[in-house]
Amino acid sequence: MKPAAFDYHVPSTAAEAVSLLAELGEDAKAIAGGQSLVPMLALRLAVLEHLVDLRRVEGMRGIERRDGSLWIGAGTTQAAIERDAEVASAVPLLARATPLIGHFQIRNRGTIGGSLAHADSAAEYPAVAVALDARLEVLSPRGARTVPAGEFFHGIYSTALEADExxxxxxxxxxxxxxxxxxxxxxxxxxxxxIAGAAVAVQVDGDGKVSRCGIGLLGLGSTPLRAVKAEAAVLGSPAADVAPADVGDTAMATLESVPSDLHASADYRKHVGAVIVARSWQRAVREATDA
Incomplete structure (x- = not known):
């Protein structure tokens, strides 16, 4: 199939882009790399009156080390993130997640902002953002605001973004x-x-006890999830004494509305999820305690 006809807009600044989104309303959609939206348009799963292309918007690409954090422009491609030494050093979890995204052709065009805004619960970047307490910068005609990753994802392909944001x-x-x-x-x-996945970050103190932990889950709900009870259960414990299987079981125990479809039943997803969390925990702890 071919996409339905639409008007095509190419703003040069973020301010111009949000002005267009505000003017055109719900019949408009922003497109970044287009690796998710273009197939939906081609299959007419999405039909739009207007498409606002962000590829020429200034200031939305780049990677910068800032006070205690790493800033990445929403228009930065996944391939650029995959190759960047600063990302590998400052946020290893993001660097390790990137090669798992689709194929290299997808990563050449796909962007980090597009992945987050698309909000597929089985995608890697949303789970990493939740696990690491990332903050998402949002712009509208009313000004800028920051949304914690844990509050950004509302449901299947649904986020905190308003139509003009x-x-x-x-x-x-x-x-x-x-x-x-x-x-x-x-x-x-x-x-x-x-079908199921887990992104795990662990920090240990001088005695080898868990002082900080983030566990993001993907493919196990309508949004990327955070295994808060599993995190709480390991805090303060000697990392080497924590049984990985217990972390996986605790992470799955409180899940509700796990999806069931032709790819996997809910029970199968939870079983796989427990194993994946355990493996990720074990690898993360090994790296932390060897540091």
Whole structure:
């Protein structure tokens, strides 16, 4: 099939882009890399009157180390993130998540902002953002605001963004000290969306006890999830004494409305999820305690 006819707009600034979104209303949609939106348009799962292309918008690309965090412009491609030494050093979890996204052709065009705004619960970047307490920068004609990642994702393809708002950047805290990071997922084929996955960040103190922990889950709900009870259960415990299987079981125990579809039943997803969380936890702790 071919997309339905639409008017095409190419703003040069973020202010111009949000002005267009405000003027055109709900019949308009912003497009960044287009790796998710273009197939939906081609299949007419989405029909729009207006498309606002962000590829020429100034100031929405780049990677900068700032006070205790790493800022990434929403228009920065996944391929650029994958190759960047600053990302690998400052936010290893993001760097390790990126090669799991689709195939390299997808990453050449796909952007971090597009992935976050698309809000697919099986995508890697949303789970990483939730696990690391990222802050998302949003612009509208009313001005700028910041939304914590934990409050950004509302449901399937649904976020805190209003119709006239644009995601312009993401600010990710940099973890210092003895830290370990791991992301694992299970998919039917390489490049497919994950049936279940987990992004884990662990920090230990001088005695090897868990002082900080973030566990993001993907593919296990209508939004990326955070395993807060599993995190709370390990805080203050010697990391080496925590049984990985217990972390996985605790992470799955409180899940509600786990999706069931032709790819996997809810029970199967939870079983796989428990194993994936355990593996990710074990790898992250090994890295943290060896640091």
């Amino acid at each position: 644009l995601l312009t950047g993401i600010d990710i805290p940099v973890w210092d000290g003895r830290c370990g990071f791991a992301i694992e997922e299970f998919a039917r084929r390489a490049g497919d969306f994950a």
